[in-house]
């Protein structure tokens with residue numbers, strides 16, 4: 001008997017299956033996928049989405065304005081400035097015409113109305129029957145009732161007090177030689193990770209009171225790496241587990257892995273654990289029953305991707321010494337500006353206008369986000385979820401009668417793809433294609449006027465600093481792209497501060513909300529993500545059936561090696577033979593006591609059995 005090699009290779013050592021408990025059953029959240037009902041009057045009688053851009057596409061076909069004087073006038077006419085925030089939005093390098101703007105006006109009126117109703121507490125997420133209240137987080141008096149207002153204010157106070165107590169050493173880890181918490185390990189995924197990651201990269205001081213690390217995947221090697229990097233500092237690590245639902249499999253797995261590391265280090269996990277989750281979720285109940293150090297709420301009416309200004313983002317930020325009240329103030333000022341019903345005075349609406357123009361209102365071009373500042377590196381990653389999970393939708397919001405007298409929403413397959421990294425680094429990666437290659441994108445430059453901490457600047461050649469180069473690279477790229485008819489928006493801030501970061505987050509949150517209204521979709525649910533989670537659950541369930549079948553055959557005397565067809569038949573899923581092959585290959589590559597005979601290159605020749613019969617095994 002030879003065990004096969006290559007991807008099918010298994011360790012020749014016979015091993016027992018590791019203890020399967022706690023059960024790896026995935027706790028899948030259920031989202032209603034029935035047709036969304038309209039709960040508030042969001043649209044006037046409008047032409048179908050994207051028709052407007054198409055109707056006036058003649059303007060785009062003519063090419064962009066190239067006369068420098070006319071361009072300067074366009075720049076000045078359209079420049080948006082928020083004086084208090086020191087933030088500018090320049091849309092002059094997007095070629096929309098006045099005609100397009102006036103044709104879009106009714107659509108914007110409807111969008112402004114929808115945003116107003118949303119802020120007043122309408123069920124703006126009809127599929128999930130939820131309000132959408134992230135704007136109240138930075139202006140609690142806007143919450144639709146005093147109960148919600150008090151919840152927001154109390155949570156903010158509790159977050160600030162807890163963070164102060166941890167930073168000052170009043171709350172200590174039980175067995176750390178340092179006598180205070182020095183590290184944060186944040187476990188969460190998607191909206192429960194991306195905001196804190198972006199903000200940490202953007203704003204954490206060089207020597208924060210607590211340094212932060214993330215477990216944002218169910219990759220065991222990645223988790224091992226984080227734990228290894230912490231080393232003995234695990235004893236002074238505050239573990240923050242973030243999950244709105246409290247049942248996301250990746251987050252649960254991260255928690256179990258970290259708890260195991262604590263056990264192995266002889267540490268008492270509950271004394272160092274903090275949960276941020278919805279009240280009474282699985283995570284909340286676990287944390288309560290086990291007596292974790294602290295629990296903070298996530299609200300039903302705040303979505304994961306818009307949760308940065310809730311405890312999700314504020315607690316990790318405060319623990320790193322970031323001024324969270326300033327973040328909230330920046331977001332609140334931006335929200336105020338975005339309530340303007342005059343398009344030119346509303347920066348989020350200006351972004352939405354450009355997105356609509358550039359993508360024909362159907363996502364025909366990708367959004368490339370290019371911050372020319374290292375600390376904003378993760379902004380594009382953060383926006384990727386905010387934009388794509390919000391706008392990437394199959395159906396629109398209006399249920400229309402069909403020939404079978406049913407109400408059906410139209411299939412629209414909306415969305416805008418987002419990618420990006422940072423300038424000028426990317427000029428040496430993909431700007432070549434943006435300048436000369438396939439024209440399937442528009443760019444948003446994020447410009448930061450202040451180059452570095454005052455007092456540190458010097459001229460590395462006469463009259464020119466290092467920051468001048470960065471500035472030159474941005475301006476040069478913007479011009480070079482435009483010269484080749486590639487449109488761009490530029491968002492400029494004075495400095496990367498808690499206030500401007502709060503404002504940037506608020507700017508894009510509102511732009512996404514407005515754009516969703518323009519194209520008439522629900523920006524606040526994510527039914528598509530459920531399909532992948534459900535399929536993953538099915539794969540793991542099949543793996544258990546495969547194990548049960550193999551175990552039964554391996555307990556026979558003599559052991560009965562099975563072909564893949566045998567395994568598939570005995571699992572009663574002959575059609576799933578390919579998945580069974582992949583399951584067996586994966587287990588074999590991970591020392592899971594699978595013995596496989598045959599040739600790797602010819603899956604039909606493979607016969608498998610377990611290295612050991614486990615009479616007590618239960619793979620249910």
Ligand SMILES: O=P(O)(O)OC[C@H]1O[C@](O)(CO)[C@@H](O)[C@@H]1O
Nearest residue numbers: 190191192243244245248304529
């Ligand atoms: O916070 P939770 O419930 O663990 O969810 C994490 C992420 O999973 C999603 O539900 C789907 O990927 C996101 O919307 C969310 O941010």
